[in-house]
Amino acid sequence: MNKSLNETGGQIVIGAMTSISAIVMLVLIPIFGINQGAQPIIGYNYGAKNYEYSKKNRLLAMEFATVILVIGFCNIQLLPATFVKMFDGNGTMLEIATLLSLLRQVVILILVIYITSRIGGLKGVWLAQSVSDIISTVIVGIILIKEFKSYKAIGQHSATSKNL
8 A cells, every 4th residue: 555655646645644544543443442342241141142231232332432433523524633733744753653653563563472472372372462562552651751851851941042
């Protein structure tokens, strides 16, 4: 896909597509959570032949997911610039996000799968995704803390220079 985007529109189009995909995921990830949380409840009750409770929970999950989609759609349609700005106008944050995504999906995950499969066998492989996500979260957290500290330093510098 990136090759086709690059050939038809260049790097800016790839960046735009990445931003769009990330914005869409901001809306979809909570829905994935609802689905994953509701599935065992619905399945358990269906298996216990408690069809009414199963149906009630399925409809409740669908209602919550629909509300999230409508709110997300309205926000994206009404405030598109706000969402795009989240990915930085000069491309620096987009480059960092791409690097971190590749780090998580390729480097960390492969290493964790290798290590956890050696330690825990099949259970280790099943745990690899979660362990990889935890490690990635810690790395992103460290980067964000450093980034926020740099904002404070810039803010203090600006305040000092205004007083002069």
